[in-house]
Amino acid sequence: MASAYAVSACGNYLSLIALGLFSYTVTGTAFGVGAVMALRLFCGFVAGFLSSTLLTWVAHHTVMIGADVARGTVMVVLALGGGRTSTWVLAAAVAVLGAGNTFSNVALRSWIPALVGGSARARANGSLVMGRSLATVVGFASAAPVIAFGGYPLAFACNAAGFAVSAGALLVLQRAAHGEGAEDAEPAADAGAVKPASGTESPGTEAPATGSGMKAQATGAGTKAQEPAADPVAGGRPKEPVAAGRPQEPVRRSRFRWRQTAAPLSGVLLMMIVLRGIDAFASSSHNVALPVVAHDAHPGEPALFMTRFWATWAVGTFLAHLVLRRRKSEAAWGESAFALGTCAMALSFAAAFWGLPAAVVVAAAASAGFADGWTEIVYASRLQAAAEPLRSRLFGLSAAAEQSGFALGTIATAAALETLPASVVVSAFHGVAVCGALALLTSLYVSTRRRRLSRTGERPQALSRR
The missing domain is CATH 1.20.1250.20 (MFS general substrate transporter like domains)
Known part of the structure; x- marks a missing residue:
């Protein structure tokens, strides 16, 4: 996933330079270039407010795949259009790119805990940051030779290929999630769920760890309270204690999911x-x-x-x-x-x-x-x-x-x-x-x-x- 993200980001930084120069070619004025950049940022700004509502209804990987497909499609359109691209087509493509980038980034960042587990999210974030940093250097450095060799169509085609690689990696992860039955689910370690005593373990035997630093003691009565473990990434605040031998009650989701995002x-x-x-x-x-x-x-x-x-x-x-x-x-x-x-x-x-x-x-x-x-x-x-x-x-x-x-x-x-x-x-x-x-x-x-x-x-x- 980190490698696919880096490839996609490299294409983004490559097309960032190519798109700026291409916007000047299409519009013919500096004001047109500024308007195109402003439209892209504005669409990303609006998508930031809409992303949380979208992710309450659509799975994270589905949002990311849709964003990759949409951005890859507009890149192909720009590559095929070349110098014949109209201003309205360019504006529509830029709007899709701005909103798609925000939707994809928000979905990826919020999906990390369910994808790798709560304890490994910091390492996963580090891998993403490292991949993005390398993509920044490679994308900016390769913009000039790529445009000189194949023009704007080649730069846009490279970006579309990066989106295709990212979408392919997400499809593989989606199948793996379906196979494990953990699609877009919170890991047990984050939810604080504790396995109940099965009755087959002898008294005093430790059950497998099911939380961040918590172990379920399978005693005869099975009612010993769990000590809350502190999450260092959450500022060291302890999680709520959970009684051993009692499965955690499922979270009740409101029929009106938008109300869940209105919490202070x-x-x-x-x-x-x-x-x-x-x-x-x-x-x-x-x-x-x-x-x-x-x-x-x-x-x-x-x-x-x-x-x-x-x-x-x-x-x-x-x-x-x-x-x-x-x-x-x-x-x-x-x-x-x-x-x-x-x-x-x-x-x-x-x-x-x-x-x-x-x-x-x-x-x-x-x-x-x-x-x-x-x-x-x-x-x-x-x-x-x-x-x-x-x-x-x-x-x-x-x-x-x-x-x-x-x-x-x-x-x-x-x-x-x-x-x-x-x-x-x-x-x-x-x-x-x-x-x-x-x-x-x-x-x-x-x-x-x-x-x-x-x-x-x-x-x-x-x-x-x-």
Whole structure:
């Protein structure tokens, strides 16, 4: 699945450059290119709000396969149309691409716990981040030679082939899920289900582990309560205790499934999603400013400069995956780790644009990649700790926040670069991300201190009653 995702993402980044140039060829104006990009972002923004509702009615893998088929179809249409493509056909294709990307990403992220299990979701997220990072470098680096060799039709055909590979991998996973009877189901470890005593085990024999760190003790009576286990990715909060020997009652689904997605969200999760949108707003600055800096610093080979920068960034994300897969402590997966990683990423990207020596720029790019991979893995794993349908709702809101933040940041960065140097613009935008991360850290500190004070205040009262 990770390999298919990387192939599909590589085609996406390849067609991102090709589609921008092709849009200028079709529309003939810079305003037309901006309108096409705005339409794509707007459709992705709307799809973020609709994705949670869609996933309550349609299976995750079905949504992803449908998105791959739809995006692959429009890529084939653009490849066959070539220079004869009309503006309306281009607009329809861009709308499908924007909505399809969001639907596919939300479905994939929210499907990970059911696909690999709750305990392995962080490692799966790391594999996806690593694959996307490599796809970014390969897709951007291959855009120029592919377009030079076969034109826009070849670039669009490569993207369509990537969608076909992704759809094929999903079909294989779908058959495997049908064979195991676990299609789009929550794993027992996440649900906290415990196997009842079968009566064939002798007293004192341990039953197989059925939860995160929980074991069912098959005693004669079979009524010993389970100790709740803490989920490190969920911030260390313990799960609800389940009595041994009693099967968990099935979750009752409302006939009106849309009501299940209307549950209120916690303040911490909302702040994380808002910070993710602010991070996308800040990240748009270095994406827009990097080509400008590349042309100014290396006018003879700007593409080589950008390839080196993103390759170093990809190495950093790979290192983040290697580090996080070895850490199982609660501190590595908490909200504080996400906020601190956002600060480190913002400061690293800002340092890369201050005209420092080449070795320092390489170190800053690697540091930015490490922090970017760290925050991506921690953030996705934290949202995946929620149960469905809340999980799909969280990722849908996150996609909408990221799309809107990146769109606003792109427009603001383009306007700011007309009068200010790239170093000032990138530093100012990432300074906003640092402020948002500090606000989240302050909120976490205040809430933690209040909990500690409330606990210390309850103990003397309990002792005085005795």
